[in-house]
Amino acid sequence: MTHPWFADASRPRILAHRGLVTPEDSVVGIAENSFAAVAAAHAAGATYVESDCHLTADGTVVLFHDDTLTRVTGDPRRIAEVELRELEDLMASRGGLITLTHALEAFPAVRFNLDAKADGVEEQMARDITPHAERVLVASFSDQRRIRVLRAVAASGRGILPATSAGARTIARVVTAVSVRSERLLARTLSGLDALQVPERRGAVRIVTSRFVDAAHRHGVEVHVWTVNEPEDMRRLLALGVDGLVTDRVDVGLKVAAEVA
Known part of the structure; x- marks a missing residue:
């Protein structure tokens, strides 16, 4: 049975990588994974938004990629060391912090692809996504972390599990x-x-080949490639048969997808 995350949506799937930050947005300080970036992806027509989950010092799951604030705000502290209120203040001029709960509630038409980025996020992440599991796909480089999220959702006994993609191993x-x-x-x-x-x-190893795509499809599994920003690369990969593209420029990706549909 097809998971609802995949159902009744156009293909190829174009996933907005950490939302959408155009060059113009970047100039005025809008950051990836901010409320403004998710809103921009939604406004551009994105059905799917890829994002990342960390846990604050006071136990709130927020959308943020890095372990630390260094790259985005210049603050060297780890996300896990900062409380929600202070993090909101730090992100106020950068498009606004967005928590996982806020993202799921503010954008009910969006399907989220959520990467569990750090150990310790799993239980609260599971609690947040359980009421919305039909439009969530759980991912992580760590298979163990990904599985812990899924098991925590299952333990709630409330409805379906989120969809899931494979970790690195x-x-x-x-x-x-x-x-x-x-x-x-x-x-x-x-x-x-x-x-x-x-x-x-991955380095010298080419992962996405026609054999790889065909093998996944034989077993009912989709292939999504990240992070693809150039139109010619998008067209080449879609011609190879991949099912989805994760891109920093979802506005460009949606145009390419419309051309090849």
Whole structure:
């Protein structure tokens, strides 16, 4: 059965990577993963927004990519060391902080692709997404962290689980299974997954090939490639058969998707 996150939505899927910050927005200080960035992606027509989850010192899940505030605000502290109110003040001139609960409630038409970025975020992240699980896909580089979120949602006993994509170790096993042409290993590795969200390459290793895409599709799993910003790369990957693109320029990606549809 297709998870609701995937149902009744146009394909290819164009995922707004941390929202949308245009060059003009960047000049005036708008930051990725801010309220303004998510709102801009929604206004541009994005159905899907990819974001990242960290836990504040006082236990609120916020959308923020880095472990620390250094790159976005110049403050060297970790997100986990800062309370929500102070973080709101720091982000006020950068598009506004957005919590996970606020994102899910303020944008009811958006389907969120949420990366659990740090250990300790799982329980509260699960509580926040449980009422909205039909429009959430849980991801993480750490398979263990991703699974902890899913188990915490399941333990609530309330409705369906969110969709999910593979972590780094699982992706490595998929690449191995494709390389050695082991359908048995592939089936076992892809069990319980809805998507493989991967870069086109990892160093010298090319991950996204026609064999990789075909193998995922044989087992009912989609392939989403990150982070793809150039139109020619978007067209090339879509021609290869990938199901989705994660991009910093969702406005450009939606135009390309309309051209090739």
